[in-house]
Amino acid sequence: MCRLRDHAQGFRRRPFPDLSFFISSFRSFCQVLLGDMGAGKSSLALRFVKGQFFDYQESTIGAAFLTQTLAVNETTVKFEIWDTAGQERYHSLAPMYYRGAAAAIIVYDITNADSFGRAKKWVQELQRQGNPNLVMALAGNKADLASKKKIEAEEGQAYAEENGLFFMETSAKTAQNVNELFYEIARKLPKAQPAQAAGMTLTDRSASRLTPAKTTCCT
């Protein structure tokens, strides 16, 4: 899928009439949104990319790809975002989207305790991949629904700290902390192109042998 590209590569891969050539620093990186169905992944992505919000956002089937290019600290950053489907069974399709990602946003709905439980499972799953360079963020979404809150910010914060994630309460509806969330990720990304996860085990390789069609994107 999309991979974290260094400066030089970013240039090489751009098509010819490309203005980024004039910009002092250009980076693009791929991130994935994970979380329970209805947690607000698509809404967060849509708010960040298009500045829109719908009270009824259509459910995501499989996954959707979005991009947004912004300046972060004098660097032009192209955010390439995979918004995935939230239902549990779609989980079997998720690895192909997070495998090549440089960052992951795990979203839960602060009014829904189950979605917090599910967010924790996503964190575990990503930790299992053993990629030390993966930047992970935990987003407690729907912060505007404070009256229906089930998960306190402290709880989210504590869990995030324990697991080395950074945490924010967001609202796709009011746009609270949405840009901040994505910017923070861009800032946290390692500056140089990271070496790929050292934690690849033998068994992992056997899996990729078994699925020749599903080549890993970050090799």
Added chain:
Amino acid sequence: MRPTGVQEALSQVKADAKGFGNGVANGVHRESRHPLIDGVVSLEEKRDMYGFTVRPQHLEKYLEHDKIYKEEEVHRSNRWEQFLETYTSTSDSRSNGRGGGETAIEGRGSCWGSLRAVEQAVLHKHSGVGNGDAIGMCPWAEEVKKLVWEGVPVSLRGELWQIFTGAKVRWKDGFYQERLARDANVVKPFAGPVEKPPRLEKWASQIEKDLPRTFPGHPILGEDGMGSLRRMLTAYARHNPIVGYCQAMNFLGALLLLFMPEENAFWTLTSIVDVYFEGYYTEKMTEAQVDQLVFTQLMRERLPKLAKHLETVDVEISWFTGSWFLSIFVNVLPWECVLRVWDVLLYEGNRSMLFRTALALLEIHAAPLLQLHDNGDVLSMLQSMGETTFDSSQLVLSACLGFQEIDEGRLQKLRTRHRPTVIAEMHKRSLDVRQWRTINASSKQAINGTTNGSVVAPLRITQGEETNTLKPQSNDQRRLINLEDEDRSTLEPHLNGLKGLDIAEFEERHTLNYQLSAPKFFSYEPLVSNENHFKNEPYGRIDETDEFEDTESSDQEEEISRLRKELEHALQAREEAECRAEGLKHALAEMDQNRHSPVEMEKLKAQNAQLKQSLADKHEQESATVEVLVRLEQENRKADDARRRAVEKAEENCETSARALRRAADELEVMKKRALAAEIMLEAMEKRAVMAESMLKAVEQQAADELRAMEKRAVMAESMLEATLNFQSGSGPRTKRGVEPKSGALASMDSC
């Protein structure tokens, strides 16, 4: 013979002059009508003729095609009408076996009566008879196919889709209502174990979440429409608990509701999910994954250039086709295209049209895609190109004609080939999960200081940072987890098959096995054995490995695939058994509460215990199979590694010799240069020699000239001397002349 629901629907349709079936929700007549017919939808609302929003950025393009759509619609309505008129009598005479009740649709005129011609064509096709006899039986089957390719008229779509999917054949009176009645907390007599499904509440809340998120704002999906969809999806989940509710079904169901009444839509959905998409929307989504591997292969074959291009920009097509297939192109293509694709797909009785459509779509956009070289740009285009594909006829016809040979038979073969890969991958993943869990649990245990572990086996952690110890659970514990762990399938839907397998034990045994059985070729240590023919042949060993591989791996592969199949079967059986057990448990609980007949309860308990036992047996069987499978895989992998190493070595070898060659070539070049220089020098020297020669000649010439001049002078001098002498002596004797010539000559010389 025809179910009353359909009759009801038909009479409803009959009442509608334009022939579009309004939704009938449990007898409640819905006011909403089809926007195309009622002209409800204006373009200011930016909705298309089916009532769906058109994205503002595509509005212009949509308006362009809207005219074409309308023309096509008129054209195809005429074509269908003509066809139906022609074949009414024929099909009527042939379908004499049908009940007279069907003629109740005579109100529709010839058109509706003769839909049976289509029904017959579909039956003929689905029965799979392709011989001449069958063609004789239904001579118009080919024509129906062509008509479907061109599209089904809006007014017939609902009815025809039901015929295509066999919804009418599946229809059971009262079935739908019965599934729904459970909702009302009526304690019904226990009917069957599977029919009281587990985790119903989860589906209910998931369905509830998705209802307003299904085509929000569509005029037909108001309160009533959502109610219909809710009932449909709930009834389906109860009908087939193995699938339950899967996101995507909300869109499929809603689309059907646009064209037919609720109960008819239920049966059509049931056909689609149970038959066309069997194994697709289940908890494991196995077939959805298999189809992705199949599609990737087909794309490599049929669109090799594009496939190659995607590879070079690190894009896998399955990131997109996964969604395309699961949603059957709903929300991927513009509506006219979706419906045209559905027409063909449903008509064919299987999902092969998915593959053809995807290939056609990619083919249409191949040229611009090949122009993009940035990974992100390609991804964006793949994401958005579907919704700009407004030319429905181009898409469907290039799918049907251009990729005609991609049919169900071919696909089935490919699926069989790729399925083991998917299953193995899922098992591997669940194995990893299990391993991780065990490690985590054990480290927690270590922290807690509990020391009740009986067997302790060392196990390497995935990251390889630390070594941990872990405690396998007792058999009883494990079985308990199998039956009681409600949590288990949340993140690890594929864990099931491996629940009974203890990883520590497995690893240990596996290592042992490996040590015993691994061929020596795989060892990294220098060989100390008497295989001394390997001496001084650094790569000979690897060559051996290759040979070994060639003979042995095919057997292994065969066994692996056999075992995989076995495993698959076992898993299926297990799933069913589990489901039944689950159902029994519920039944038991229910009966306990109601203090129903203890005899039956005993019976059920016994049955339950039996099932538990068989389940446990299955686990054991499974774990054994998995073990062997994994071991074989590992060996295979090792062999693979060795092979790869060999290739690497060979490459290295090549590299070395290439380097030597290059060096030789370089030297040659130098020598050539030197030779050339020498040649040049030689030439120069030759030139110089020639020059020297000519100089010499010139000198010689000069010398000769000088000599000649001197001689001349000498002669002159002599003659002068003579003259002088003659002059001096005048009459002197001539004999004296030879006595003093020298002095005379000298004198003449001096005077000169």
